[in-house]
Structure formats: C-alpha cells, structure tokens
Amino acid sequence: MIRQWINNKLLCDKAFGFLCGFLIYLIVKGCPAAYASVIMDDNESVWGFGLSFRYADIPFTVSDDLSVNVIPEIYYNGEYFFMEGLSGGIKILRENAWSLDFIGAMRFGDLPKEEGRETRLDTPFWGIRARYDIRPDHYLYTSAMADFAGSAYLDIGHKWRKVYGRFKLEPYVNMRWKNADYNRDFYDALSQSKAGMNHSLEPSIGLDARYHLSKGVYLTAGLQYLHLDHEARKSRTVDGNHKTVANVGLVLLGDGIPVSGNAFFPRRSYLRAAYGWATPSNMGDILAGKNDSKEFDDTLSSVFYGYPLKEKAFEWPLDFYLHSGLVWHHSSDTQDAGFESVVAIKAYYTLNWPVNWRFGVAQGLSYVSRSTYVEKSELDRKDRKESKLMNYLDVSFDVNIGGLMNNHTFDRFWVGYSLHHRSAIFEKSSHFGRIKGGSNYNSIYVQTDF
Incomplete structure (x- = not known):
C-alpha cells in the first residue's frame, strides 16, 4: 500500500x-x-x-x-x-x-x-x-x-x-x-x-x-x-x-516543586533498574493474579529515571514524577534485539502500614526500534501491521527495604513489581495504527531515591 x-x-x-x-x-x-x-x-x-x-x-x-x-x-x-x-x-x-x-x-x-x-x-x-x-x-x-x-x-x-x-x-x-x-x-x-x-x-x-x-x-x-x-x-x-x-x-x-541537590539527581529523583519477561495474558488478568508466561521466552532490561514534579498533590500522600526510560529487548529464538524509549507521567501513592509501601501508575508514550514478537504474533493472526509508537502504562507495587529490615540505612531503596504495558487504545487512535494489540511484561525492580 x-x-x-x-x-x-x-x-x-x-x-x-x-x-x-x-x-x-x-x-x-x-x-x-x-x-x-x-x-x-x-x-x-x-x-x-x-x-x-x-x-x-x-x-x-x-x-x-x-x-x-x-x-x-x-x-x-x-x-x-x-x-x-x-x-x-x-x-x-x-x-x-x-x-x-x-x-x-x-x-x-x-x-x-x-x-x-x-x-x-x-x-x-x-x-x-x-x-x-x-x-x-x-x-x-x-x-x-x-x-x-x-x-x-x-x-x-x-x-x-x-x-x-x-x-x-x-x-x-x-x-x-x-x-x-x-x-x-x-x-x-x-x-x-x-x-x-x-x-x-x-x-x-x-x-x-x-x-x-x-x-x-x-x-x-x-x-x-x-x-x-x-x-x-x-x-x-x-x-x-x-x-x-x-x-x-x-x-x-x-505547578512544580523547588528542587535542590545535584543537578543530575536532585532531591527526591530516582533511578529504577528492572528485568522483565513477556506474557500473553492481558492487563486485567495479570492484575487479577491470572498470569501466564509459558508461551514466550522474550525478556527485557530497563533503566528509568524519575524527576520530581509535585509532592503531596491535593494534600494526599500522592507524588508525581516525570518518568522516562530506556528499555533493551533481548534477542531470542523469536526476535532480534531492539530498544524502546518511554516518556510518561507517574504518580505514587504511599501507605505506611506496617511499613512504607507504594502503589504507582504511569501514563505516557512508547516507541520501539523494532516490534517485539509478542506484539507481532498477535497482529499477524489478525492480518494487521504493527505500530512502533503506542500508548504506555506502568502499574507498580513496591515496598521500602529500610522498613523491611528495620534499618534506616536502606530507607532510600525500594524493591517491587511493575507491569510494563504497551497498547494501541483499542483501535481508537490513528497515531497508533488503528490496531487492537500490544504487549505486557511482568518485571521486578530495585529503585533508589536521591
């Protein structure tokens, strides 16, 4: 065409x-x-x-x-x-x-x-x-x-x-x-x-x-x-x-918050390193605990940087960050290696019971240098072309390591789970190719605050 x-x-x-x-x-x-x-x-x-x-x-x-x-x-x-x-x-x-x-x-x-x-x-x-x-x-x-x-x-x-x-x-x-x-x-x-x-x-x-x-x-x-x-x-x-x-x-x-500290890593910024694996399960099933990863062997590694935007928004324990990252999709029997770039806004809601833990959601855009097997295989069955640009969602749960160990030395470290999600918004966006498809990756991560 x-x-x-x-x-x-x-x-x-x-x-x-x-x-x-x-x-x-x-x-x-x-x-x-x-x-x-x-x-x-x-x-x-x-x-x-x-x-x-x-x-x-x-x-x-x-x-x-x-x-x-x-x-x-x-x-x-x-x-x-x-x-x-x-x-x-x-x-x-x-x-x-x-x-x-x-x-x-x-x-x-x-x-x-x-x-x-x-x-x-x-x-x-x-x-x-x-x-x-x-x-x-x-x-x-x-x-x-x-x-x-x-x-x-x-x-x-x-x-x-x-x-x-x-x-x-x-x-x-x-x-x-x-x-x-x-x-x-x-x-x-x-x-x-x-x-x-x-x-x-x-x-x-x-x-x-x-x-x-x-x-x-x-x-x-x-x-x-x-x-x-x-x-x-x-x-x-x-x-x-x-x-x-x-x-x-x-x-x-x-509006923003005044930032202080190092120009590269101001106070309350963070780095997150993650490793994930593909799953054919949809987002609803994953969040409901029904998770299947047997069909795919494809994995990713990622590094995300968080820049603080707003602290305690609406007088709630709700913090907003500019959440941006680079993702490397590893080569496998079904795909060649490729990279992914993400820019998003992420919100964290913090609870203190019995230790500090957080629920996070990010919304943004994702671009891949080459479409992954998990996306292409689904679209090939529907006889559709893939889209490299898609909507991005990140859902995460993490817990503070310092609280778990009862050691304040580790208060700025977190360990958790995140769902790395790309989708085309159910055929509703021409920017994403008017397709119904995407990919999900379960991942575990370690995050450090500055």
Whole structure:
C-alpha cells in the first residue's frame, strides 16, 4: 500500500528512534522542562496529563464521513525541554518577546479505520517554531516542518488570548504553504492514478478554549475550519472543499516543586533498574493474579529515571514524577534485539502500614526500534501491521527495604513489581495504527531515591 515503504525505510526508523532517545537523554541529564490547546509557555504550570477526543471531517470519497481519535496527552515545561500533548521539543531561544524551538509533532491523516490501518497518513514532522509576542494578549508565530519522505510545510499565523474569569479563549488565523510532495502524500494517497500536484496555500481559522473546573483540572476544547485549496482538490479521492475539526478533553495541570541537590539527581529523583519477561495474558488478568508466561521466552532490561514534579498533590500522600526510560529487548529464538524509549507521567501513592509501601501508575508514550514478537504474533493472526509508537502504562507495587529490615540505612531503596504495558487504545487512535494489540511484561525492580 501507499506509504508503506516510508514506514519500512531504515533512515526514518533510525532518525525517529534517535530523536526519541535524545529527548529522553535530555531529561535524564536533569533538564527541568506539549497538542495544541495548551501552550506551556503561556502557563505557570510545569506539568500535566490528560485525555482528549478529536472529531474530524474525512475529506475523501470513502465509506465514513467522520474520523474519531482518542489522544493521550503529556505536558511538561522545563528550562530546556517541553511537551505539549503529542508535540514536544527543545527550547533554543527565549529573548524578550522572541522564542525559538526545535519541535516534533504528529500530523493526523483523518482516514476511516479500515483505510487507516493499511494507509497510515499519521506522520511525525520535525522543524523549527518561532514566535513573537506583540502584546501579552496576542502574538505572531511561524513554523517550518518536514517529514523524512520529503513532505514539507510552512505555517504563518496570528493568535489572540482572552481571559474571562475561568475561561481562556484563543482564536487564531493560519496560512499554510505546502510543497507538492505534501499534497501528493496526504491528499492523493488513496488514488490509484496519481494527479499532478504542485505547491499551494491552505488557509484556516480556529478557536482553542479552556475552562478551569477546580484544583488544576481543566476542560479543553477546540474548533478549526480549513479550506481545501485547488491543488488538494485535484485528487480524485478528495470530496468537498473544506474540512472541520473539533476536539474536547480533560487535562490535569500542576505547578512544580523547588528542587535542590545535584543537578543530575536532585532531591527526591530516582533511578529504577528492572528485568522483565513477556506474557500473553492481558492487563486485567495479570492484575487479577491470572498470569501466564509459558508461551514466550522474550525478556527485557530497563533503566528509568524519575524527576520530581509535585509532592503531596491535593494534600494526599500522592507524588508525581516525570518518568522516562530506556528499555533493551533481548534477542531470542523469536526476535532480534531492539530498544524502546518511554516518556510518561507517574504518580505514587504511599501507605505506611506496617511499613512504607507504594502503589504507582504511569501514563505516557512508547516507541520501539523494532516490534517485539509478542506484539507481532498477535497482529499477524489478525492480518494487521504493527505500530512502533503506542500508548504506555506502568502499574507498580513496591515496598521500602529500610522498613523491611528495620534499618534506616536502606530507607532510600525500594524493591517491587511493575507491569510494563504497551497498547494501541483499542483501535481508537490513528497515531497508533488503528490496531487492537500490544504487549505486557511482568518485571521486578530495585529503585533508589536521591
């Protein structure tokens, strides 16, 4: 199918994998550090996570008229690194009214489920974003972006900010210049006989909104109207001359805590080393104690770094961390070795009975350099292509070693169990290939606090 060769190109795999690993490397080096409705530089909050639903017109002559996406979001705003939902990057410049970033962002393909499984138009774009604040309530922006297949675009826009009590409204206008490859790759992807396409301009208008419910919980919404230009309409599979996109979501945003100590390992940060083994059991069965690992011999080793974000959130014994790691999937009779990079927000709930022990949950994104056997074998049975980018969950239970031994020397050490989970959110996300599948690994770990 069209664009399948792009996913299989070694250069694209290595470059995307290297950048994911590089961003995580920046976090691990101690960079205290974003889905477009929440721009972190415009907020005092430095971290957050949420879930949104995106509804878009399908501009193609296919069976469905509406594309629906479930989108997990991570927010983090530090000195050098930021994440804004499903985009993120590195801060290059902050000078008076000017800002400049290196940024990566996912583009939505907006295809129906069946077509989206075979022809994957959701593509990572990389580039530079610049912004100039005219006044505190409005600014100009531009971004130059490209993917590894040659598609490129240039955005120029103007955005306003208005605050009315708990409401924050951000209307905007945008003009996008697209090269010929962009038009061919995205608007003519379903056509059997390719239309001759050139570069063109694509105008759009939109509104992002946010309502503060309570205690850092926000309701977000957005609406965009996009005009399909004459070059896009050259494709025989494009139906109509416009596209409308709407999204609604719920986001938890929080401020940070002052950090002290070593720049690499500030107070309350942690390192976690784990070893795990694959299981065909699903998450519900595993958490219910029904665990089968006889079918697979595949194992992993991982190192995770936790950067403290919030201590005793909501006045509960609840601590939040930026939880990022590198995972090595060992070679076996069924798979070659490969690496995995993870970035997530993790919460720990601490109980002191009879000793300190914790329950932890993390939500984030995971990218693998090559799909593991446990994922491929399930999808092969369904005749589906695997997805290297997936949603990530981590569920853990651990106990304090100092408390177990009644020795305060070991109070900063923990031993525990974690479930390493990758999934595609039950076919609800085009970013994850519209597949139903994933993998689970049981793991044991040792963690040390700093």
